[in-house]
Amino acid sequence: MAKVVIDGVDVEFEAGEKIIDVASKVNNHIPRYCYHEGLSIVAQCRMCLVEVEGQRKLVTACSTPCTDGMKVSTKSEKVKKAVSGVQEFLLVNHPLDCPICDQAGECSLQEYSYKHGQEDARTDFFRRTYIDVDMGPSIKKNMNRCIHCTRCIRYCDEVGQIHEMIAQQRGNDTEIVTIDGNPLQTAYAGGLADVCPVGSLTTKDFRFKKRVWYLRSKDTICDGCSQGCNISASFESNLIYRLEPRKNMDINKWWMCDEGRYGFHHVHSPSRVLGPLIKTSDSFESRLWGDLIPSVSALVQQAKNISVVVAADATLEEVAILKTHFSSANFYSYSPSVEKTSEDKAVDHLIRRKDKSPNLKGLEESGLRPFSELKSGSDLLIFFNAGKVRVPYGLAKLAKNAIAIGVAMKEDLNGWNYVLPSLSTYEKSGTFVNHTGMKQKFAAAIAPVGLSRPLNKILEALTKSDRKVG
Ligand code: SF4
Numbered sequence: 102m103a104k105v106v107i108d109g110v111d112v113e114f115e116a117g118e119k120i121i122d123v124a125s126k127v128n129n130h131i132p133r134y135c136y137h138e139g140l141s142i143v144a145q146c147r148m149c150l151v152e153v154e155g156q157r158k159l160v161t162a163c164s165t166p167c168t169d170g171m172k173v174s175t176k177s178e179k180v181k182k183a184v185s186g187v188q189e190f191l192l193v194n195h196p197l198d199c200p201i202c203d204q205a206g207e208c209s210l211q212e213y214s215y216k217h218g219q220e221d222a223r224t225d226f227f228r229r230t231y232i233d234v235d236m237g238p239s240i241k242k243n244m245n246r247c248i249h250c251t252r253c254i255r256y257c258d259e260v261g262q263i264h265e266m267i268a269q270q271r272g273n274d275t276e277i278v279t280i281d282g283n284p285l286q287t288a289y290a291g292g293l294a295d296v297c298p299v300g301s302l303t304t305k306d307f308r309f310k311k312r313v314w315y316l317r318s319k320d321t322i323c324d325g326c327s328q329g330c331n332i333s334a335s336f337e338s339n340l341i342y343r344l345e346p347r348k349n350m351d352i353n354k355w356w357m358c359d360e361g362r363y364g365f366h367h368v369h370s371p372s373r374v375l376g377p378l379i380k381t382s383d384s385f386e387s388r389l390w391g392d393l394i395p396s397v398s399a400l401v402q403q404a405k406n407i408s409v410v411v412a413a414d415a416t417l418e419e420v421a422i423l424k425t426h427f428s429s430a431n432f433y434s435y436s437p438s439v440e441k442t443s444e445d446k447a448v449d450h451l452i453r454r455k456d457k458s459p460n461l462k463g464l465e466e467s468g469l470r471p472f473s474e475l476k477s478g479s480d481l482l483i484f485f486n487a488g489k490v491r492v493p494y495g496l497a498k499l500a501k502n503a504i505a506i507g508v509a510m511k512e513d514l515n516g517w518n519y520v521l522p523s524l525s526t527y528e529k530s531g532t533f534v535n536h537t538g539m540k541q542k543f544a545a546a547i548a549p550v551g552l553s554r555p556l557n558k559i560l561e562a563l564t565k566s567d568r569k570v571g
């Protein structure tokens with residue numbers, strides 16, 4: 102295999118691979134602003150300049166392919182001077198507003214400034230200023246911070262596939278705008294905050310909510326549709342603050358849609374039922390688990406004919422637990438958007454799917470029947486969900502008695518005898534099967550919210566009727 106020597110280290114490469122990616126293989130991070138693995142290469146920020154033996158001028162590592170025997174230096178004096186000069190130039194107009202910038206703590210400009218920048222600014226003129234601009238429901242723009250890397254323009258063109266962002270004017274007056282100032286149309290607008298290397302484009306959802314150094318992050322799977330995008334959830338004090346995509350070249354590459362990105366708010370919604378409820382004559386009353394379990398258990402034991410409807414945001418493990426516990430019941434799957442996986446399809450050029458649940462494939466493979474086969478008239482109907490799939494309106498009326506286990510909203514309670522709060526996707530571990538049949542395991546990001554309990558603990562308590570829900 103062909104080899105390139107980078108800072109004295111031999112590295113193998115495939116034909117066409119660029120110096121910047123080959124250097125990454127040996128943990129040699131070459132600074133970059135305009136380069137992003139998932140976008141076309143424009144080589145315009147010049148931050149990735151490196152020296153190649155035998156070449157008079159420095160070259161951009163993001164656009165220069167490796168050749169066999171090439172000798173590259175990323176840390177020579179010539180490179181250091183050039184990169185420091187580029188950094189100084191990019192900071193000429195950049196405000197000193199890191200203390201109030203959401204990107205602070207994960208900003209390339211900030212990090213490279215420490216590593217490659219100069220200690221003092223030599224500028225003695227005013228920096229250009231703009232007011233913040235609303236770019237639609239997802240993104241707010243702060244043009245003062247922009248370094249004109251054009252990642253956002255390429256992202257809209259190549260990922261969102263809508264030509265809606267441009268650079269207008271030239272030189273010092275260059276400004277990134279949407280065409281005619283229109284709101285962004287793309288269903289992937291939140292990704293602009295991911296690709297923008299500075300704090301110029303931020304999501305309205307996360308902006309000013311939390312300094313990033315307080316956040317911890319756990320890998321999980323988006324439960325917003327049958328694609329099963331790989332994501333991470335950032336949280337602090339058991340509150341989720343944001344979801345971001347994780348690279349998986351087989352599923353979502355570097356991206357996620359806005360619906361998925363902002364689809365976690367039900368977890369901390371003030372409407373979420375966070376303690377067990379029992380229906381009384383005209384409303385619902387809260388009970389402690391221990392006070393409620395005996396009557397729920399009696400209701401289950403008396404029922405001769407049980408139907409269990411499992412929302413397709415349940416995990417494979419939960420389906421197995423339910424089938425074991427209610428072994429003589431009839432089981433049905435429920436997704437709000439499709440009846441069967443055969444009706445599922447892509448809804449755009451990228452990753453979004455028609456089936457707005459993450460595990461219908463898994464439920465079908467577990468032998469659950471389609472929801473349309475559910476008949477009314479059973480003694481007891483049990484519905485189980487994780488909150489991304491809402492409790493269906495009117496479902497409880499199909500049986501004499503009905504118990505909802507899972508994540509219910511207060512406005513969904515009509516008709517249920519008992520509501521037993523269980524966990525959302527972010528509070529539990531489990532496995533989803535995406536639309537291609539790929540099984541993906543995930544772990545809990547946060548601890549159970551309120552008095553919500555795992556399904557297995559609730560069912561164990563029902564069996565033993567010992568009032569304890571562990
Ligand atoms: S807004 Fe961000 S992504 Fe767009 S050009 Fe400016 S710095 Fe780059």
Ligand code: SF4
Nearest residue numbers: 323325326330358361
């Ligand atoms: S495409 Fe589906 S799985 Fe991916 S982020 Fe959007 S909602 Fe989530």
Ligand code: FES
Nearest residue numbers: 133144146147163
């Ligand atoms: S990262 Fe190479 S020129 Fe911008």
